[in-house]
Amino acid sequence: MRIVVYIYFLFSLSILSCSAHNLDIPAMESEKADSFKVSKTEEEWKKILTPEQYYIMRQKGTERPFTGAFWNHKEKGIYACAGCGQKLFRSDIKFESMCGWPSFFDRIDTANLVFVKDTSYGMIRTEVLCGNCGGHLGHIFRDGPPPTWLRYCINSAALQFIPSDEQKLNPSQNSK
Numbered sequence: 218m219r220i221v222v223y224i225y226f227l228f229s230l231s232i233l234s235c236s237a238h239n240l241d242i243p244a245m246e247s248e249k250a251d252s253f254k255v256s257k258t259e260e261e262w263k264k265i266l267t268p269e270q271y272y273i274m275r276q277k278g279t280e281r282p283f284t285g286a287f288w289n290h291k292e293k294g295i296y297a298c299a300g301c302g303q304k305l306f307r308s309d310i311k312f313e314s315m316c317g318w319p320s321f322f323d324r325i326d327t328a329n330l331v332f333v334k335d336t337s338y339g340m341i342r343t344e345v346l347c348g349n350c351g352g353h354l355g356h357i358f359r360d361g362p363p364p365t366w367l368r369y370c371i372n373s374a375a376l377q378f379i380p381s382d383e384q385k386l387n388p389s390q391n392s393k
């Protein structure tokens with residue numbers, strides 16, 4: 218019995234080290250606000266974003282799991298940044314992780330995202346920012362499905378959804 222507990226303990230440690238392990242993705246120590254194409258004052262962001270979007274995207278907040286608009290959203294289309302409209306993820310790279318936030322195993326273009334080392338809450342994580350406006354989107358973890366084994370864990374409030382043309386042309390398919 219003691220051996221079983223010990224093995225379980227080792228297994229738990231390996232999971233913890235996996236999720237906290239720094240990724241191969243090059244992460245900057247801190248983002249440089251002046252390096253983003255879209256740069257606004259805090260007052261300007263407050264006018265554009267809802268209070269929840271402002272809290273998440275500009276103050277690095279996190280929405281409660283299973284509460285956002287897209288964690289269980291299955292329509293075909295593109296997910297873009299809620300702050301600047303940059304296209305970030307597609308519905309065909311979204312997967313059901315059941316973690317309560319929209320999860321993607323890939324992104325549209327690496328250049329559209331910026332990765333920053335995040336040591337808050339006593340954890341080492343990799344934060345994901347919009348590469349165009351610097352808005353906080355979520356975090357990336359190494360527990361996703363193949364072929365990337367990555368999980369981009371993104372706040373719904375940081376995203377806006379653009380339905381695919383196919384759905385716009387055939388709205389009757391979505392009526393039921």
Ligand SMILES: [Zn+2]
Pocket residue numbers: 298299300301302303347348349350351352
């Ligand atoms: Zn953006």
